[in-house]
Amino acid sequence: MSMTPPPGWYRDPSYPLVERWWDGTTWTDHRRQPEVPQQPLTQPESPGAGGSGRARAVALVTAAAVLVAAIVTGAVLLRDDGGGEEAAAQTTPAVASPTDAGSPSPSPSGSSPSAGDPSVVVDELNGITFPLLDGWERPKYVADHDTVMTTPGTYDCPGDPGLCRHGRVVSRTATATDETSPKALAEGDIEDAADSAYEHDLVDSRPFRGITSHRLVKAGSVAVAGRAGYFVRWKVKTGVGPGGYVESLAFPSSVGSESLVIVRFAFDAGADGPPLSDMDRITKGIRSVGDEDGDSGVGSSIGPSK
Template identity: 70%
Template sequence: MSMTPPPGWYHDPSYPLVERWWDGTAWTDHRRQPGTLPVSLAPPEPAGQGPGRARAVALVAAGTAGVVLVAAIVTGVFVLGRNDGGGGGAAAARTTPSGTPSTPSAALSPTGASSTAPRSAAPSSGAPSVVLDELNGITLPLPGGWVAPSDVAEDDVVMTTPGTYDCPGDPGLCRHGRVSSRTVTANAERSPKALAEQDIEDAANSVYDRDVLGGHPYRGITSHRLLKAGSVAVAGRAGYLVRWRVRTGVGPGGYVESLAFASSVGSESPVIVRFAFDAGAEGPPLADMDRITEGIRPTGDTDAGGGVGSSIGPSR
């Protein structure tokens, strides 16, 4: 009996000299050179704990005595360009990889039975925790006051503020802050400036206008104001950010930012990091947007330049 291999890095059937990411259903546009070191992850959670296509994302912490993984949360790949009601994306070849690689380099269980890559949290011995996005080849810092996402409907959320509150509009639970990371695959645009400018409206609407269930937790956006826009170095690559202050029908409104830059691994597909912070005393400090941006690094490289005010690296 033939079985569909789980998500992971496999030899590209169209170009065997490189490895390509198989999401469990189809080939994505992510490629890398063979021999890239895998990231050690915790054992996967039971199946069925998260919707969507798999993305290798893990929360890890740098410790002086090593890294101890203590929890796992399943997450999935998101494709930029999907609307609020469902996913959309560029067509991908559906050739199934033949067999399972002898040494899996993706976040898989030893038996290869896991259909998703776990996301796990670990304590740090005085050092800040980070979010590891293996698929895009980056890590993001997890500042104080932020936690791993729990009971979040959106698969691409990588951190939130702790706890929830009753939304001021339609019934539901809202959060004071969230950060998400997604890969741009349904859009041929490569310019970070164009991508950020195109994404910001959708980023604002996805949180402060209509939620994934179709409700209006803040009774919609009544107006927005541009606070900041400009080039920024992210993980040593040229990026661009656009930040809005949005006013809502009810509640204090919030701050939304779209940060676009090219991944430094594989096919260097563009990456979008979205920030959504409630305004008012209960929201996280706006400076956390810059702190997280400044702390984004290529996987395995803690010394790469990046962040607001840094010199801008090469772009593609």
């Protein structure tokens, strides 16, 4: 019985010289140059061990061939576009059956320099890290896999039954649009961001009985991880509860095809919500993965709002 591999960077089955992002279901358009692995050290052979040395060489060659076959061979997934007979074929990273010891599964590339830093959250897909401020934690028991951090704990939603959080930060790649302008993308995304936070949740419940009104709080250009971005911030009033603040922040990724990244902030208003200044602090602290000096995370205004 085969297992679906977890999200990560794998050798691109259509072009094995680069790595491609597998989101756990399908291949995305994100590609990058593979990291160069270090060569393992080998012990010199002792005299008279020629036979065992040749056996080890054969085993290594066989293992390498099996690994390459496992990477470039995958199950073919056919999807119906809903428009007729046309179907698209995709290959998935092959994962060995638990009983098949001779076919090792491919593994994601090595962890980034920031992966073990407890003060940051790594978004490997988009090549960025987020500062983990006081009062925030990595997501726990969160249904949306794009969530990068939340405020600790939950509370009973004031509307439909369920558990709510006072603050959420979500990071995703803008793949369902041809938009190339961060300003246009942020302006077009803010309504969806507000709806997903305070109108309907993932199971179509209404934890705050919907949004009754909104107003623009702030908008403008901003540098994010050394890239020109744009943000739009709303304050929303809800049917029940204190309402909240929602922001859509758009900027180009620094990796792969440099697709636009959308970061969504949703902070409850009132005394229990996180400080609104955390939106700016998190934005200012976004870095490119591996940027230890912090030169790329300017986070300051780079021009007038347009």
